[in-house]
Amino acid sequence: MATAVTTQDKRAAELNVISRKQRSLWGDAIYRLLRNRGALLGLIVIAFAALIAIFAPVLAPYDPLAQNGPKQLMEPIWTKLFGSKFTDPAYVFGSDELGRDILSRLMYSSRVSLIIGFVPVSIVLAIGITVGMLAGYVGGVVDDFLMRVTDVVYAFPDLLFVIIIVATLRGTGLGDAFDGLLVIFVGIAVVNWVGVARLVRGQVLATKNREFVEAARSIGAGPGRIMRKHVFPNILAPVIVTAAFAIPGAMLTEAVLSFLGIGIRPPTPTWGVMINEGFIVFSTTPWPVLLPSLCISLVLLAFTFVGDGLRDALDPRSKM
Amino acid sequence: MLRYVIRRLLLVIPTMFFVALITFTLAHMAPGSPFDLNANRPLSQATIDRINRYYGVDKPIPEQFVIYMGNLLKGDLGTSFTRQRPVVDIIGQGIGTTFQLGLGALAFALAFSIPLGIVSALKQNTIVDYLSMLVATIGTTIPGFVIAIFLIYIFGVSLHLLPFVGWGSWQHMVMPIFVLSLGAGGFLTRITRASMLEAIRQDYVRTARSKGLHERAVIVGHALKNALIPVATIIGPATAGLITGSFIIETLFNVPGMGRLYIISIGQRDYPVIMATTLLYAFLIMIANLTVDIMYGVLDPRIKVR
Numbered sequence: 001m002a003t004a005v006t007t008q009d010k011r012a013a014e015l016n017v018i019s020r021k022q023r024s025l026w027g028d029a030i031y032r033l034l035r036n037r038g039a040l041l042g043l044i045v046i047a048f049a050a051l052i053a054i055f056a057p058v059l060a061p062y063d064p065l066a067q068n069g070p071k072q073l074m075e076p077i078w079t080k081l082f083g084s085k086f087t088d089p090a091y092v093f094g095s096d097e098l099g100r101d102i103l104s105r106l107m108y109s110s111r112v113s114l115i116i117g118f119v120p121v122s123i124v125l126a127i128g129i130t131v132g133m134l135a136g137y138v139g140g141v142v143d144d145f146l147m148r149v150t151d152v153v154y155a156f157p158d159l160l161f162v163i164i165i166v167a168t169l170r171g172t173g174l175g176d177a178f179d180g181l182l183v184i185f186v187g188i189a190v191v192n193w194v195g196v197a198r199l200v201r202g203q204v205l206a207t208k209n210r211e212f213v214e215a216a217r218s219i220g221a222g223p224g225r226i227m228r229k230h231v232f233p234n235i236l237a238p239v240i241v242t243a244a245f246a247i248p249g250a251m252l253t254e255a256v257l258s259f260l261g262i263g264i265r266p267p268t269p270t271w272g273v274m275i276n277e278g279f280i281v282f283s284t285t286p287w288p289v290l291l292p293s294l295c296i297s298l299v300l301l302a303f304t305f306v307g308d309g310l311r312d313a314l315d316p317r318s319k320m
Numbered sequence: 321m322l323r324y325v326i327r328r329l330l331l332v333i334p335t336m337f338f339v340a341l342i343t344f345t346l347a348h349m350a351p352g353s354p355f356d357l358n359a360n361r362p363l364s365q366a367t368i369d370r371i372n373r374y375y376g377v378d379k380p381i382p383e384q385f386v387i388y389m390g391n392l393l394k395g396d397l398g399t400s401f402t403r404q405r406p407v408v409d410i411i412g413q414g415i416g417t418t419f420q421l422g423l424g425a426l427a428f429a430l431a432f433s434i435p436l437g438i439v440s441a442l443k444q445n446t447i448v449d450y451l452s453m454l455v456a457t458i459g460t461t462i463p464g465f466v467i468a469i470f471l472i473y474i475f476g477v478s479l480h481l482l483p484f485v486g487w488g489s490w491q492h493m494v495m496p497i498f499v500l501s502l503g504a505g506g507f508l509t510r511i512t513r514a515s516m517l518e519a520i521r522q523d524y525v526r527t528a529r530s531k532g533l534h535e536r537a538v539i540v541g542h543a544l545k546n547a548l549i550p551v552a553t554i555i556g557p558a559t560a561g562l563i564t565g566s567f568i569i570e571t572l573f574n575v576p577g578m579g580r581l582y583i584i585s586i587g588q589r590d591y592p593v594i595m596a597t598t599l600l601y602a603f604l605i606m607i608a609n610l611t612v613d614i615m616y617g618v619l620d621p622r623i624k625v626r
Contacts, residue, residue: 167587169350289469298460
């Protein structure tokens, strides 16, 4: 790389022209993304949350499930400044109604949230891109099928559709796998792949008759190669933006389901589960509910800022 | 245009059928029957059989579906399994509350989002713009139930200013309506700002200005009128979103609306209520989506609908 740049510079010097470092679309996009203060802040928050999630077993002061009867409902230590008598220096963020350490539970919760953010979205992208490209490029039966499925799925209120799927599979083996994590993956994937497929289809339709695709075809490139090498890279930008917004969407779905008591099974800690469990004591001790609410707000905001930044970076024309 | 509308309306029928089929299958596939919930007083097998026969849930699921659809076409939504009352009555009670909540939230969202969007477009890249965009982002990003939790803590638990359980008096309505309006309001603010920004750069605005019109006349009469077209088309789905999306707020604030009814019915496996609420929701959403497409054609003559 370094040599390439120097040769380029040398040649430019020989030709006596001003040389500018070559920049690709992606290089430009990353540059613009990092210049965006909101997006940068979001990335920092996400990196911080990811580190906590990865190192939760090392960082957490207690086992998130360990109950300590006499130390129930300790308040966070900073409330001591405002005259609270129920604090304990051993519980920095306080303890919940079963005497479990809130800080440890918050740390472990970030694991579930990030998994929920990334795994189902990957599934959604894999299915959505495949079906969308087939529908857009090949058309015919696949396209008709996709459009009819879209009509039906779009008619459902999306969260209510996830709820009915999750509730249906709850008592089955699938519903119990990984404390209910798997069935949430399924629910999110079933409801959301259609949107990605629709988007990809539209993009493919707009791209497949452009000159560069025609050029590739004229020199004998097969449909597989055209789709992979020419169409796909050109439809990637909107797909990335959609994925960036789908991640907080999936996290929110988990939080809502767990909050309603049909998501992840207690006692596995997630922010939604913590809010659900803490609600019983909310009017006397709000901290078991307020702290996870704060965490989820911060992480969702961080992802949204990054998503906004990505959209501006990848498509400078759309400013919204 | 008329042919387009008719085609879209006809498409509603098969879509509704598939929504019904999927919901029915899912609801009936769920393990457990609606009548085995009272674990303290287990019923004898004979009684269970009799109840199942009475409600028709002993038949195979495909047959039940055919019977259900037949009754549906006659306008009969069935009887609730757990409440022993016609589903129509139960839904009729809930839907009024949900509409009050949803339309209240819509009115409030419009009241703050449109002025906010206009002002931030006119004062682009100033502190006013940044602040209102921040408010809009928070409104669309932070889930309603989380904002509700903070509000309940401040105004309900700490200050004792507002009740946070139930529905009826205006004090009960303040928090749910406010919280519900934030998501739609934030979204509408962004749309208003974006389309206003586009409108004030158009040639017809420059023309209006160059013929010496007052700045206010240019903004209100020329830019705003066109900028509100996308906003107007979003109002339909926004309303549908508010009405179908209120279930968390209803559950949280104990508002006796359709959304809470839906959540409770899923827990109780009350098939007729689940079916009826889902179908009603799906219908509302489809009509809302259809309205946008038609509105676009009516409001903006530049767009030709095929």
